[in-house]
Amino acid sequence: MKKNLTVYAGAILLTGALTSCGISLVNANSSQNLDFSIDVNGDLKDAPITCAFLDYTLEDGTLGYALPSGYEPYYVDSSSLELDYVNKVVETKEYTVYVGSRETLNGEIEIVPMDGYIGVNEYYLYNLNQLDSLKAGIKGKNSLYTCELTKIDISTYSLPLGYHLYNLNGYVENTSSYYEKDNQRVYLIDDNQVQDYVGITNDVYSTIVQLESIQDAIEEGYYNEKTNSRS
Amino acid sequence: MKRQIVEVNGVSCEVIATYFDEDTNKNYIIYTDLTYNREHQLNVYYGLYEMKMGKMNVYPIISADDKKVIFNVLKEIVNTI
Numbered sequence: 001m002k003k004n005l006t007v008y009a010g011a012i013l014l015t016g017a018l019t020s021c022g023i024s025l026v027n028a029n030s031s032q033n034l035d036f037s038i039d040v041n042g043d044l045k046d047a048p049i050t051c052a053f054l055d056y057t058l059e060d061g062t063l064g065y066a067l068p069s070g071y072e073p074y075y076v077d078s079s080s081l082e083l084d085y086v087n088k089v090v091e092t093k094e095y096t097v098y099v100g101s102r103e104t105l106n107g108e109i110e111i112v113p114m115d116g117y118i119g120v121n122e123y124y125l126y127n128l129n130q131l132d133s134l135k136a137g138i139k140g141k142n143s144l145y146t147c148e149l150t151k152i153d154i155s156t157y158s159l160p161l162g163y164h165l166y167n168l169n170g171y172v173e174n175t176s177s178y179y180e181k182d183n184q185r186v187y188l189i190d191d192n193q194v195q196d197y198v199g200i201t202n203d204v205y206s207t208i209v210q211l212e213s214i215q216d217a218i219e220e221g222y223y224n225e226k227t228n229s230r231s
Numbered sequence: 232m233k234r235q236i237v238e239v240n241g242v243s244c245e246v247i248a249t250y251f252d253e254d255t256n257k258n259y260i261i262y263t264d265l266t267y268n269r270e271h272q273l274n275v276y277y278g279l280y281e282m283k284m285g286k287m288n289v290y291p292i293i294s295a296d297d298k299k300v301i302f303n304v305l306k307e308i309v310n311t312i
Binding site for chain 1: 251253305
């Protein structure tokens with residue numbers, strides 16, 4: 001057993017719970033749960049990043065969309081219009097019901113289906129917010145983690161080692177298209193397009209790659225769910 | 232195993248385990264308020280704690296590193312009980 005780990009008699013309660021319906025793990029003093037789940041076999045695993053909505057009919061007949069606590073609606077699919085409002089209409093310790101709406105041309109609020117959205121674990125959402133602020137910082141050429149390219153010849157630019165090429169349209173450029181010379185990374189970039197590029201530090205590069213993989217997993221979860229609900 | 236009860240937000244809770252991690256230098260706690268969710272699953276809480284003037288203050292886990300620590304502690308408890 002781990003040094004400094006003290007197990008108390010309360011652990012016996014876990015035995016009983018695990019052999020019946022399982023346990024629900026909740027982050028203390030927050031509504032965040034389902035970070036982990038334990039099944040009836042006692043296997044502990046990370047909760048899924050995404051979670052499909054459950055239909056929830058409200059008392060007035062309006063169709064709401066329920067998510068377990070710890071999940072929040074996230075807009076994924078640009079083939080559906082992003083909603084003007086996503087409101088919580090029922091909130092319990094275990095789940096929250098949302099209703100999506102749009103403002104019509106005459107200023108009325110119309111309740112519409114939450115097409116294009118999926119539930120995302122709030123732990124990952126928190127990290128995705130970081131991605132947005134990082135990208136905004138890069139766009140603003142924050143000197144803490146960006147640097148300008150240096151022109152060394154016609155359509156030839158360099159970055160100091162430890163920096164990666166980033167396209168200001170919002171993505172990390174393919175890093176195989178450079179060579180190293182005199183502690184510099186040399187890139188061939190059209191002179192007319194160089195204003196689209198900036199260098200970003202290794203740390204920021206790794207964070208962006210990691211967070212973009214979360215974004216990919218969310219999209220995958222959304223499209224899998226969409227396919228499953230059609231079949 | 233002895234029994235340990237703590238008060239969290241005015242509610243008496245049964246402590247399942249505590250753990251001090253030397254790398255993060257933080258105290259972790261796992262406890263239950265003996266309530267059940269809609270699926271009849273026992274609500275088990277995890278967090279960080281600090282003792283201040285004999286009173287335990289519990290905080291949610293936010294960082295990925297702390298999450299990893301508590302994940303491993305939970306795994307160990309589940310495998311040993």
